[in-house]
Amino acid sequence: LTPQLLKDQVVVVTAGGTTEPLDPVRFIGNRSSGKMGYAVAQVAAMLGAKVILISTRPELAVPAQLERVIYVQTAAELQGAVQAVYDQANIVVMAAAVADFKPVQYAPQKIKKQVNQTDFQLNLTKNPDILAALGQQKTTQFLVGFAAETNDLLSNAQVKLAAKQVDLLVANDVSQTDRGFNADDNEVTLLWADGTTEKLPLTTKVTIATQILTRIAQVQK
Numbered sequence: 001l002t003p004q005l006l007k008d009q010v011v012v013v014t015a016g017g018t019t020e021p022l023d024p025v026r027f028i029g030n031r032s033s034g035k036m037g038y039a040v041a042q043v044a045a046m047l048g049a050k051v052i053l054i055s056t057r058p059e060l061a062v063p064a065q066l067e068r069v070i071y072v073q074t075a076a077e078l079q080g081a082v083q084a085v086y087d088q089a090n091i092v093v094m095a096a097a098v099a100d101f102k103p104v105q106y107a108p109q110k111i112k113k114q115v116n117q118t119d120f121q122l123n124l125t126k127n128p129d130i131l132a133a134l135g136q137q138k139t140t141q142f143l144v145g146f147a148a149e150t151n152d153l154l155s156n157a158q159v160k161l162a163a164k165q166v167d168l169l170v171a172n173d174v175s176q177t178d179r180g181f182n183a184d185d186n187e188v189t190l191l192w193a194d195g196t197t198e199k200l201p202l203t204t205k206v207t208i209a210t211q212i213l214t215r216i217a218q219v220q221k
């Protein structure tokens with residue numbers, strides 16, 4: 001680890017899964033633990049960067065030496081937080097699992113089941129694709145997306161790399177329980193905008209974060 005590798009760089013990291021409330025007691029969420037994003041934030045700070053962590057996980061221990069931590073819950077809040085700091089960012093790592101859809105309506109009072117009710121229709125509406133919007137607005141930022149897939153990992157990731165105009169897409173297979181979601185380890189493939197791909201072997205999320213950030217520092221030079 002080169003302690004000053006990211007000195008003076010502002011690194012924005014999003015971590016965790018967003019939740020979309022249905023009513024005061026219920027939400028739609030996903031299984032993202034936030035561990036990958038926290039590992040990126042931790043390592044970026046160890047490399048001397050000014051790290052702004054945007055997190056949905058207030059229960060996780062905050063890594064040392066971060067510049068700022070902003071807690072959010074919904075995709076809309078996450079988008080507001082990342083947009084507010086995008087201009088000052090050098091590297092943006094979107095490790096958060098953002099909900100693709102949210103309830104059309106929020107019920108201000110708890111939704112009650114009716115006597116004899118056997119089913120329930122829930123209408124959802126599309127959330128903005130935050131990463132794609134960042135890709136369109138990109139000036140000098142180095143933009144990193146994550147893609148969690150259960151099948152056709154590389155072809156799905158290739159499509160996202162192009163569609164979202166990111167500089168690096170980190171693809172991970174979440175179909176196995178010893179890696180990916182909630183695990184401390186991960187096995188990812190890096191897809192760079194120039195078409196090169198690299199498979200990193202199964203290792204800890206902190207090691208993966210180190211490899212990703214070291215490579216980004218190299219290409220930014």
Ligand code: C5P
Binds near residue numbers: 096127146
């Ligand atoms: O399309 P998909 O959700 O698989 O793409 C994953 C990447 O896109 C992640 O980096 C995630 O943070 C980002 N994303 C986003 N806004 C969404 C959905 C995903 O920024 N609404």
